[in-house]
Amino acid sequence: MIETVKAKIVQNNLTYFIETYGCQMNTHDSEKICGILESIGYCHAQSKKDADLILFNTCCIREHAEERLYGNIGALKRHKDKKPNAIIGVCGCMTQQKDTAEGLQKRFKFVDIVFGTNKIHMLPDMLHDVMIDGKRAAYTDEDASINEGVATKRKSNGSAYVNIIYGCNNYCTYCIVPYVRGAERSRKSADILREVKTLCSEGVKEITLLGQNVNSYGTDLQNDLSFPQLLREIDKQTDVKRLRFMTSHPKDLTDELLACYGDLPSLCEHIHLPVQSGSNSVLTRMNRRYTREHYIGLTEQLRARVPNISITTDIIVGFPGETEEEFSQTMDLAEQIGFDSAYTFVYSSRPGTAAADMSDHLDQDTKSERLARLNVVIKSSMRDKNSLYDGQIVKVLVDGARKRTDGEVGGRTRTAKTVNFLGETSDIGKIVNVRINKVKVHTLYGEKIGEEMTDA
Ligand code: 5AD
Numbered sequence: 145m146i147e148t149v150k151a152k153i154v155q156n157n158l159t160y161f162i163e164t165y166g167c168q169m170n171t172h173d174s175e176k177i178c179g180i181l182e183s184i185g186y187c188h189a190q191s192k193k194d195a196d197l198i199l200f201n202t203c204c205i206r207e208h209a210e211e212r213l214y215g216n217i218g219a220l221k222r223h224k225d226k227k228p229n230a231i232i233g234v235c236g237c238m239t240q241q242k243d244t245a246e247g248l249q250k251r252f253k254f255v256d257i258v259f260g261t262n263k264i265h266m267l268p269d270m271l272h273d274v275m276i277d278g279k280r281a282a283y284t285d286e287d288a289s290i291n292e293g294v295a296t297k298r299k300s301n302g303s304a305y306v307n308i309i310y311g312c313n314n315y316c317t318y319c320i321v322p323y324v325r326g327a328e329r330s331r332k333s334a335d336i337l338r339e340v341k342t343l344c345s346e347g348v349k350e351i352t353l354l355g356q357n358v359n360s361y362g363t364d365l366q367n368d369l370s371f372p373q374l375l376r377e378i379d380k381q382t383d384v385k386r387l388r389f390m391t392s393h394p395k396d397l398t399d400e401l402l403a404c405y406g407d408l409p410s411l412c413e414h415i416h417l418p419v420q421s422g423s424n425s426v427l428t429r430m431n432r433r434y435t436r437e438h439y440i441g442l443t444e445q446l447r448a449r450v451p452n453i454s455i456t457t458d459i460i461v462g463f464p465g466e467t468e469e470e471f472s473q474t475m476d477l478a479e480q481i482g483f484d485s486a487y488t489f490v491y492s493s494r495p496g497t498a499a500a501d502m503s504d505h506l507d508q509d510t511k512s513e514r515l516a517r518l519n520v521v522i523k524s525s526m527r528d529k530n531s532l533y534d535g536q537i538v539k540v541l542v543d544g545a546r547k548r549t550d551g552e553v554g555g556r557t558r559t560a561k562t563v564n565f566l567g568e569t570s571d572i573g574k575i576v577n578v579r580i581n582k583v584k585v586h587t588l589y590g591e592k593i594g595e596e597m598t599d600a
């Protein structure tokens with residue numbers, strides 16, 4: 145059956161284009177989609193307007209993402225008019241929101257395929273439905289299976305994502321993720337270790353373990369490893385130079401996990417630890433199940449173990465009922481901790497979540513004004529933290545060319561700082577020494593000194 149589809153794709157030199165919204169999880173899902181499409185003969189299109197298959201991998205974490213997507217899908221009507229055989233598909237988190245999949249196909253008659261995050265491996269079947277049977281395809285029913293061995297096309301820049309756990313059981317009251325990505329399911333540690341080993345043998349130097357809540361890893365498995373044990377085994381059994389993970393929950397950052405810092409040579413001196421708010425009453429309403437004091441204590445312990453650790457976070461302002469006093473607690477926490485960087489968001493109401501039904505939603509102006517005030521504090525700590533690097537020599541894993549300046553390439557330090565410098569495209573995927581000579585809020589600049597490093 146797949147052979148018929150494959151033959152059609154190859155004979156007609158069909159191309160695909162995928163537009164990805166949202167988080168690293170979606171970026172990695174798109175890598176799997178590309179891998180599957182190329183395994184059945186599709187080539188990557190130079191631009192969207194030439195493509196025979198256009199896919200939108202969507203995000204629904206905030207309202208604004210949805211609005212943008214609807215605009216972009218609507219714009220494809222003309223593409224379909226000009227190229228009637230083109231296939232248009234929508235996948236990702238949005239398609240798993242209640243009623244959205246159906247709504248999408250009703251609203252946009254030219255959308256041929258809609259599929260959820262657990263159905264990526266069935267893409268060839270969907271293409272068969274459309275190309276051979278002339279049907280529209282919707283594969284969005286809930287399905288908690290884990291599909292191993294999916295072809296994946298990663299960028300060859302020395303760095304790779306590896307899923308360790310899918311879904312989330314935390315039900316933070318503002319968050320749609322548990323509803324669209326389902327309950328927590330961990331991959332078997334043997335599968336993860338095998339994948340990491342293969343990637344290392346292919347030249348990958350940095351692995352980022354992915355999960356909505358990596359700390360829960362293994363709690364749904366019998367006789368398998370916990371998250372800290374998994375980190376230790378990866379460090380011990382593989383050649384990975386740099387190990388990272390995203391995202392961890394402060395309530396589950398155990399002593400066992402803290403003990404990995406400063407102990408495992410591959411574990412990078414960086415943690416992304418979303419705090420969301422600095423007010424205990426807001427944290428309670430968010431169902432975060434930790435206090436600001438606990439969070440501050442964690443950052444102190446991390447810094448005691450690894451003095452140069454960089455700490456980044458996510459913060460939401462304008463949660464329902466947030467008073468000026470509660471917001472000032474967030475400002476105070478941000479000043480006290482001095483984050484290396486933070487993603488700051490205004491609260492966005494997601495239908496179906498508990499917070500959407502809370503009273504006292506704030507008006508947009510108040511939310512925007514608070515965001516602007518918080519961003520001043522964040523920017524200032526980012527500048528302070530970055531200025532510590534001025535004149536230092538850092539190791540940079542080069543991930544690509546920078547488009548704005550000719551000859552400039554860039555990458556990351558172990559502490560996840562972006563560093564740009566004049567280099568060669570042959571530096572991509574290598575770890576090089578760079579002396580920092582200019583620091584800005586978001587980026588460090590420097591000059592390359594010496595050749596590739598053997599250490600990380
Ligand atoms: N509104 C605003 N921000 C949100 N996030 C999650 N849900 C919402 C929402 N409804 C933010 C959180 C989370 C990050 C990925 O997105 O800060 O950590």
Ligand code: SF4
Nearest residue numbers: 312314315316319321
């Ligand atoms: Fe959403 Fe909370 Fe789960 Fe993160 S831990 S995905 S914020 S519910």
